[in-house]
Amino acid sequence: MAENNLGSENTVDGGDVAEQLRVLRADVAALAETIRTLGAQRVEAGADALRNAAERTGETLRMSADDARRRGEMLAEDLESRIAANPIPSVLIATGVGLLLGTLFSRR
Template sequence: MVTKTDGSDLSDQVKAIQAELASLTDTIRKFGSEQASAGADALHNAAGRASETFRASADEARRRGQRVAEDIEGQITGNPVPAVLIAAGIGLFIGALIGRR
């Protein structure tokens, strides 16, 4: 059986296809935008975690440095004569190394 299609039927089909393509394009655009947003959020979160880790490490290093400085200060205060002699010996050694050049 052969059916005859007129121009209006074909025109309606073309319009329907165009509408579907427009809808598909919009869906793809939204999906791409969501993926980009998710990627940006993940990057932001990773940067935040790295910043927190770095800050915690810097604080720990500062605390350790303060403890070492306090320990050294305690040793110097408790034994001033040996501390001065050791410092003088280190100074003479460094002076000898620099003087050879």
């Protein structure tokens, strides 16, 4: 007669299952905390990258504005020197431009 050996070898103790569930819950909680920390680090890194890009863009805009201002000043100085060198033609050109603009705007 063959005896069934399923008894004590294949039985899982209720305490073992409870302990395994406790360990599994702790592992899941630790994993969730790691994911939260990693997400926060990524968000912080993204915010830093955005701040750095904004600073670089602001500096580029300031440099462009300074360059445009310098060019405008140079053009104004050049125009002043040309007017000083040729005052009568300058007055005649300004008068002609003024009459042309007055005619254009008076027709509206």
